[in-house]
Amino acid sequence: MLLPPSPPPPLPPLPPLPSPPAAFRRRLPLPSAAAFLPPNPPLTSSPLPPPLRRRRGRCRRAERRRPRRPAMADPSPPAEPLHGALRVLTAASAVVGAVVVARGVSNLLTMRRWRRTLIVVEGKRKGLPAPGPPPSLFVGNTPALSHAYYRTLYTHVEEPVSVFYVHATPFVVVNDAAAVRTVLSGSGGVFIKPRYFGYRSAAVRAAVDADNALCSATADDGSPVGGGGAATRRVLLNLLDANLPLVCEAVEALLASFPVQAPATTTGGPGTAVVWADGAAAGVDSQPRVTAAVVALNLRLLFDVGTGFPGADNPTAADAAARIGVAGAEFARRMVNPARAVTAPLAGLRYAAAVVGLVRLGRRLVTAVDSLPPAHWVGAWVGAAAPVAKLGKVVGLLMASSQTVPTSVLWLLHLLATHPAVRARIAAEAASVLGGVALADEAPSADAAAAAVAAAAAAGGPRWWRPDGVTTLERLPYTEAVVKEALRLFPPFPLIARVATADTSVGGVAIPARTPVYVLPWLLHRNGAHFRNPHTFDPDRWLPAAGGGARVTGGAPSEWVFAPFGRGPRACAGAAVALTELKVAALAAAVDWRYGVGWAEGGAPDVYPALGVVPAGIQVVRTH
């Protein structure tokens, strides 16, 4: 058995230390303090400094503990510049800290004020704040919105009106037919485009102000109409009619310009969606190439400037495309996180450089617009505005036309790549309407469609598929349905902004004057209450109903919930241009499909797209 160890015996006491010798114990005489001190300066008549207040508590004790400094000339070396810099840094960080705290407190108070005014005024939740995720005290919902924009917004997709907070500013999202109609129809001037919409430049603000006067434009039947009214739209259709060969040429050149590469692996057979074995080997992101091509086309079509397709070889177009990409992306990010102006200085510099370049190009375009014939659509759209507003309108036109169409072209190619049956139906429709080949079945097999295309090409030559006018394009309902469905699933315009000019209410929520209100096409189109199977690509939903009636709403209860181009008096002025370009792209790709569309590693599309619905990392190649 183990016994506990016994305690050790106590140590014997140490012997006492010998006392020091007497010489050490004697006190040495100290020299007087006067020997170290400089002589006192003569007394002057200046008043004595006020007596110091006695410090209390810890400070006093600390002072008592601190050894007294000998009263002598200051022996410390002269202050180094580093000490000065440190002091400046400390002061600066104190100022920044104070500003941040003050800003936070002011945000908090502003947000509380908004939450008390943006309240439900009808129904069961009457008197409560409008639905929305709880905002955090200092930054609202900014972090969630800037990191997962659509995912965050989707959490309240079923609410007619929901409120998020970008810092302390409400981000009111309207998401049902009646509420969208109230906001986008303008409601007699109650909702207008905000002046800050666009780049915060005087030019864009002046352009927005000038265009808000157009809000009263109505069509022949009295309904509000976008793009400056029905007359302006007719001028645009004439322009498109005259330039349709140019659009076809540009699209063909773009498709032929994709690099030739055999895909590593494909899903669904050759020529369909490509899954790259190695993202790096697959080539480069196709977005810049397509943007440059569309910019080149639009510069020619709208401003009669530049030559050379597909744009990547056109330095003006390639440069403008790069700037539009940078400026557009940063602008959208700042809409949901204005603090980026401070927190992302490098992005801010790139943004500023891009805007400067675009303004320079805008000045050249204003000169070009001035020399266009008076009946030209762009002349009519830009109008006789003041020079500063003219610049804003021209840059706005360039941005609006050149950011959206490329994104849609890429999504369209992606959808065609992943839906071979849809491609076959477009090709068959083209062979029948444009090539004059009789078809037994309107939804033929891929082989039957290929045979029809071959027959049309044998009779009409390589350009047999080119439509001879915009009215011919209207005779292609299936192609139009595919384009509409692509725009429903992937609307490239991220948010349509309005601001209330007076106190009002929308969707049962009180909206005080100056509240910013947004319609988000992606959210509107992905709402299950608006479209059946909202995440499914189903062009048939846009086809005339079996009984012969037109299906203009895609099965939705109202046309106001399909708004890729917005709706009402300020809807997209160039919707006809966009639809023409997209239909031509769909036709050209489908009648002679030889493309692989893949994604850079990690870039495959998610249900919730990136801000701007940009297909990040998409890569298009010609497979032979």
Ligand code: HEM
């Ligand atoms: C797929 C392509 C396009 C889409 C999805 C699109 C979408 C939109 C949207 C949603 C708006 C805002 C409407 C609003 O605030 O209510 C808009 C405005 C505008 N778009 Fe487009 N757009 C496209 C292409 C184009 C093209 C090709 C042009 C020019 C030829 C153009 C010119 C404009 C202009 C000038 C405005 C401002 C209208 C105004 O302020 O009254 N857009 N676009």
